[in-house]
Amino acid sequence: MRSNNHVVIMAGGVGSRFWPMSNVDKPKQFLDLLSTGRTLIQMTVDRFMGICEPENIWVVTSADFKDLVREQLPLLPEENILLEPCRRNTAPCIAYVSWVIKSLNPNANIVVSPSDHVVADTATFKKAVGECLSFVSTSDAIVTLGMKPDHPETGYGYIEADLTCATVINKNIFRVDSFKEKPSLDLAKQYIEKPNFFWNSGLFVWNVNTIVNAFRVYRPEMSALFESIRDFYRTPREQESIDRIFPQCENISVDYAIMENADEIYVYPAEFGWSDLGSWSSLHKLLPKDQYNNAKVGSNIKTFETQNCIIHTSSEREVVVQGLDGYIVVEKDNTMLITKLSEEQRIKLFHD
Amino acid sequence: MRSNNHVVIMAGGVGSRFWPMSNVDKPKQFLDLLSTGRTLIQMTVDRFMGICEPENIWVVTSADFKDLVREQLPLLPEENILLEPCRRNTAPCIAYVSWVIKSLNPNANIVVSPSDHVVADTATFKKAVGECLSFVSTSDAIVTLGMKPDHPETGYGYIEADLTCATVINKNIFRVDSFKEKPSLDLAKQYIEKPNFFWNSGLFVWNVNTIVNAFRVYRPEMSALFESIRDFYRTPREQESIDRIFPQCENISVDYAIMENADEIYVYPAEFGWSDLGSWSSLHKLLPKDQYNNAKVGSNIKTFETQNCIIHTSSEREVVVQGLDGYIVVEKDNTMLITKLSEEQRIKLFHD
Numbered sequence: 001m002r003s004n005n006h007v008v009i010m011a012g013g014v015g016s017r018f019w020p021m022s023n024v025d026k027p028k029q030f031l032d033l034l035s036t037g038r039t040l041i042q043m044t045v046d047r048f049m050g051i052c053e054p055e056n057i058w059v060v061t062s063a064d065f066k067d068l069v070r071e072q073l074p075l076l077p078e079e080n081i082l083l084e085p086c087r088r089n090t091a092p093c094i095a096y097v098s099w100v101i102k103s104l105n106p107n108a109n110i111v112v113s114p115s116d117h118v119v120a121d122t123a124t125f126k127k128a129v130g131e132c133l134s135f136v137s138t139s140d141a142i143v144t145l146g147m148k149p150d151h152p153e154t155g156y157g158y159i160e161a162d163l164t165c166a167t168v169i170n171k172n173i174f175r176v177d178s179f180k181e182k183p184s185l186d187l188a189k190q191y192i193e194k195p196n197f198f199w200n201s202g203l204f205v206w207n208v209n210t211i212v213n214a215f216r217v218y219r220p221e222m223s224a225l226f227e228s229i230r231d232f233y234r235t236p237r238e239q240e241s242i243d244r245i246f247p248q249c250e251n252i253s254v255d256y257a258i259m260e261n262a263d264e265i266y267v268y269p270a271e272f273g274w275s276d277l278g279s280w281s282s283l284h285k286l287l288p289k290d291q292y293n294n295a296k297v298g299s300n301i302k303t304f305e306t307q308n309c310i311i312h313t314s315s316e317r318e319v320v321v322q323g324l325d326g327y328i329v330v331e332k333d334n335t336m337l338i339t340k341l342s343e344e345q346r347i348k349l350f351h352d
Numbered sequence: 353m354r355s356n357n358h359v360v361i362m363a364g365g366v367g368s369r370f371w372p373m374s375n376v377d378k379p380k381q382f383l384d385l386l387s388t389g390r391t392l393i394q395m396t397v398d399r400f401m402g403i404c405e406p407e408n409i410w411v412v413t414s415a416d417f418k419d420l421v422r423e424q425l426p427l428l429p430e431e432n433i434l435l436e437p438c439r440r441n442t443a444p445c446i447a448y449v450s451w452v453i454k455s456l457n458p459n460a461n462i463v464v465s466p467s468d469h470v471v472a473d474t475a476t477f478k479k480a481v482g483e484c485l486s487f488v489s490t491s492d493a494i495v496t497l498g499m500k501p502d503h504p505e506t507g508y509g510y511i512e513a514d515l516t517c518a519t520v521i522n523k524n525i526f527r528v529d530s531f532k533e534k535p536s537l538d539l540a541k542q543y544i545e546k547p548n549f550f551w552n553s554g555l556f557v558w559n560v561n562t563i564v565n566a567f568r569v570y571r572p573e574m575s576a577l578f579e580s581i582r583d584f585y586r587t588p589r590e591q592e593s594i595d596r597i598f599p600q601c602e603n604i605s606v607d608y609a610i611m612e613n614a615d616e617i618y619v620y621p622a623e624f625g626w627s628d629l630g631s632w633s634s635l636h637k638l639l640p641k642d643q644y645n646n647a648k649v650g651s652n653i654k655t656f657e658t659q660n661c662i663i664h665t666s667s668e669r670e671v672v673v674q675g676l677d678g679y680i681v682v683e684k685d686n687t688m689l690i691t692k693l694s695e696e697q698r699i700k701l702f703h704d
Binding site for chain 2: 020302313316317319320323324327329335337338340343351
C-alpha cells in the first residue's frame with residue numbers, strides 16, 4: 001500500500017509579499033521565515049515523512065529554482081524535481097506531474113501540497129492525510145482538506161460542506177456544496193458563524209486516474225497536450241517535450257479548472273494549526289513574541305518603547321528600534337523596509 | 353605676515369551621538385555626514401585655505417586616528433599631526449601644540465578650531481578669522497568667535513559681551529563680560545532677547561605668547577610639564593616625551609582652564625551659518641529636505657506617508673520607509689537604528 005502513495009509539492013511560487021526577505025531569486029518557500037533552521041519547503045517535506053518514501057515525493061517548480069530545491073532537499077531523487085519552463089498557475093503544474101506519475105504507477109494515490117504553508121500539529125496533519133489517501137485509494141473522489149476557521153479571514157477561499165451527509169467509508173469526509181472566493185469581511189463573519197464553512201487549504205488528495213480523468217473532462221485541450229507526449233515521460237526527451245507544450249497550456253488554477261466544475265468533491269475538515277503564511281501579519285502570529293507583542297527574528301535586536309512589531313533581520317546585524325507601534329522592520333542584504341503592519345498589502349508596490 | 357599664521361584643528365573627539373554612523377573607530381569628524389564628498393575634518397581644513405599654507409596647519413588627535421588623518425588630509429605634512437597618547441580634554445591638547453609652535457616661531461598667530469563643526473558662509477568666516485589673526489598679531493588678546501543666536505539653543509554655551517566698548521584696533525571686536533554654561537530653555541530665551549549674548553563657537557584666536565603665558569599663569573603645573581620637555585619638540589624624542597607627560601596633565605577644557613580665568617578676553621561676533629553639528633536634529637536642519645521635510649542621505653531611499661525624518665544609509669542600499677513622522681533611520685555596515693528624533697539624547701544608551 002505504501003508504495004502507491006505519492007506526495008506532490010508545488011514550489012513554483014514567486015511571492016513578493018515578504019519583500020525584502022523574499023525576492024524573485026529566492027521566494028518565500030526557500031526561506032527559513034520562522035527561524036527554525038528549516039526552510040518552508042524543508043518543513044513541508046518533513047511533515048510528509050512516514051506518508052511515503054522520498055522516491056515518491058515530487059517537487060514541481062520553475063527551472064530557475066532547480067538548484068535551490070536540490071540544495072535544500074538533498075534526499076529527493078533529482079529526477080523527482082519537475083521543471084516548468086514558464087509560469088502557468090497550478091492546473092498545468094498538477095497535470096504534468098499527474099501524467100508522469102500515471103506513467104509509472106496507474107494505481108498511485110496523490111496528495112498535492114503547497115510548499116510554503118505552515119502546520120503546527122504534524123500528528124493531526126498526518127492522520128488527516130493518511131485517512132484521505134486511504135479514502136481515494138478505493139474511490140474516484142477529489143478530496144480537499146478544509147480548515148476550521150478561528151477568525152473571519154478575508155485572505156482565504158472558503159469551502160461550504162454538507163455536514164448532514166458523511167461518506168460511508170470515512171465519516172470524517174463530507175460532500176462539498178460549493179467553493180467561495182475570498183470574501184468581504186462582512187461575508188467572512190457570516191461564514192465563520194456557520195459550522196459547515198471551512199478554509200480552503202490548497203491541500204488536495206485523489207488517485208491518479210481521478211485527476212487525469214478530470215482533466216480529460218474539464219480541460220480537454222490541456223489534457224491533449226500532456227497526452228501528446230506520453231511516450232516521453234521519464235525519458236531523456238521529457239524536458240524538451242515539456243518545454244514545448246507547457247507554454248501552450250492555459251494559465252489557470254486547479255481550483256477554477258477542476259474543483260469548481262467537478263461533481264464528486266469532498267472535504268476533510270481538520271484542525272492542525274494551519275497557516276498559508278501569506279503576510280507579515282500571519283508570520284507575526286506564528287512567531288514567539290516578547291511581553292510587548294514584538295516578534296523578533298535576529299540575534300542582536302534591542303527595542304525600547306516598541307510594541308506589536310515584527311522585526312526580521314540578518315542574524316549578525318545589530319538593530320536598535322525605539323518608539324514604534326505596529327510596524328514591520330525588515331532588513332536583508334542590501335535592502336531595508338520599514339512600514340506599518342496595516343499597510344503590508346502595499347509592499348509589492350513599494351519596490352517596483 | 354602670512355607665514356606667522358597657524359591653524360590648529362582639534363580632532364580627538366569620540367562622539368557617540370551619531371551612532372551608528374559614528375563609532376569609536378571612526379568618530380564624527382572623519383565622516384561625510386553632509387554627503388558632500390568631503391568629511392567634516394576635510395571641510396574644516398578646506399575653509400582655512402588662504403588663511404595659511406598647509407605646513408602651518410596642525411591637527412591634534414588621538415594616536416588611534418593618525419592613519420585616518422593622513423588618509424583624509426594627504427596635503428598635511430605628517431609631522432604636523434600631533435598625537436595624544438590619551439584623552440585629556442582641550443586644555444592639554446592646546447598646550448601641546450602651542451609649545452610646539454612656539455619652538456618653531458615665537459611670533460606665531462594661532463586660530464584654534466574644532467574639526468567637526470560646519471560653516472555655511474566660508475567667505476564671511478575667512479574675513480572674521482583674518483581680522484582676528486590680524487588683531488592678535490599686535491595685542492595680547494584672547495579672542496573667541498561668537499555666533500549671533502537665531503534660536504534659544506540649550507546645547508551651546510553663551511558669551512556675554514560688552515557691546516558699548518569696541519576695541520580701538522578693530523571695531524568688530526568687544527570685551528567679554530562673562531561665559532555662560534549651557535542654559536535652561538527659559539534662560540536661553542532670555543539670552544537671545546539680548547543683543548550682547550552670543551553662542552560660544554569653540555573657535556579661538558591668539559598669538560602663541562599669549563596662550564603660553566596664560567597657561568603659565570592659570571595652569572602652572574600643566575605649563576611646567578610642557579616646559580620640561582622643551583628641548584625635545586620637533587626632535588625624534590618628542591613623541592616619547594609627550595607620551596610620558598601627557599597622562600599627567602589635568603583633564604580639563606580650555607574654557608575652564610583659561611577662558612573663565614583670564615582678563616583680556618574678547619569676542620568677534622559673526623554670522624557665518626555655523627553649527628556644531630551636535631545632534632541628528634542639527635544635521636537634519638543642515639541637509640536638503642524634500643517637500644515633506646525629510647532629509648535623505650543615500651541614493652536609493654523611497655518614502656511613503658513619511659515626514660520630518662532623517663534617513664541616512666549606505667549609498668548602495670535600497671530603503672523603503674512608510675508611515676513614519678519625526679524619526680531617525682540610520683543604517684551603517686552591520687548596524688541599524690530607528691528612533692524618534694525627540695529621543696536622540698538617549699542614543700548613547702541604546703547600544704551600550
